[in-house]
Amino acid sequence: MAAIDGLPPLREVIAAHGLSAKKSLGQNFLLDLNLTAKIARLAGDLRQSDVLEVGPGPGGLTRGLLSEGARKVLAVEKDERCLPALAEIAAAYPGRLEVINGDALDVDLRGRLTPPIRIAANLPYNVGTELLVRWLTPKDWPPFWESLTLMFQREVAERIVAKPGDDAYGRLAILSQWRADPAIALTLPPDAFTPPPKVHSSVVHLKALPAPRFPANAATLNRVVAAGFNQRRKMLRSSLKGLGPGIEGKLEEAGIAPTARAEEIGLERWCALARVMDGGPA
Ligand code: SAM
16 A cells, blocks of 8 residues: 555556556656655645546556645546556545546647646657647637646656756747746656656746736737747847848837847846837837
């Protein structure tokens, strides 16, 4: 029996259900339940929250979230081999775990969760960034979630929290920091996982801001930032030329030197440029 919940240790669960890890599904499992409970605590006070978990696998983080008091966990898992193991957890926490067998990129979660909603996941690496971008770019803000607590490869985590001048600074940093407050909460070596991945992993906690840090139209901001970072070492007057005539004047109006490079420009100036591009004041 495991210390946090009286269910069998994860090694026994994996052996009993034949859950050999599949690389194609990004399966690197966390087997230490003290560690998964710690990650669950990084998500905040769960007792008043519903939690969406992507990729529960054999259920290590799921058990952490439930033992830390999550009101309800909705877990979306693509690998149907994991369902019997997850059913055992659901039986140990009656009415608090709902499992959906499907692809997190496709399933419709509307109506299955009650706010406040937090998202917590040890994400499959192959879909992690795509899911993050989706959660950060809903039509309306604030989004349906209060916070995201997500495991990424450390290199991706560094891109999320990067500041101007950092090598990792780019679109993902701007997207993540415009309407959320991201921080790296924990970094783990490869041997924390079974099987171990090639690189370190980090848990990033992102708290949704009630409103964007600076006003801007999301599509315009995305367009200027994409153009700027597509050619990150070029001067902006050249990398943004394709966005239309008079770009030098618009950069100046936004308080940006036309000779500056994308990697030097902070969020506030990017938003000013987006407003100028839309015909408004900086
Ligand atoms: N949460 C478990 C843990 O921490 O040990 C497993 C994490 S493992 C890195 C990623 C999990 O996501 C695997 O169980 C995998 O089957 C699942 N997965 C992969 N792609 C998925 C997708 N598109 N939708 C839902 N689950 C997916």
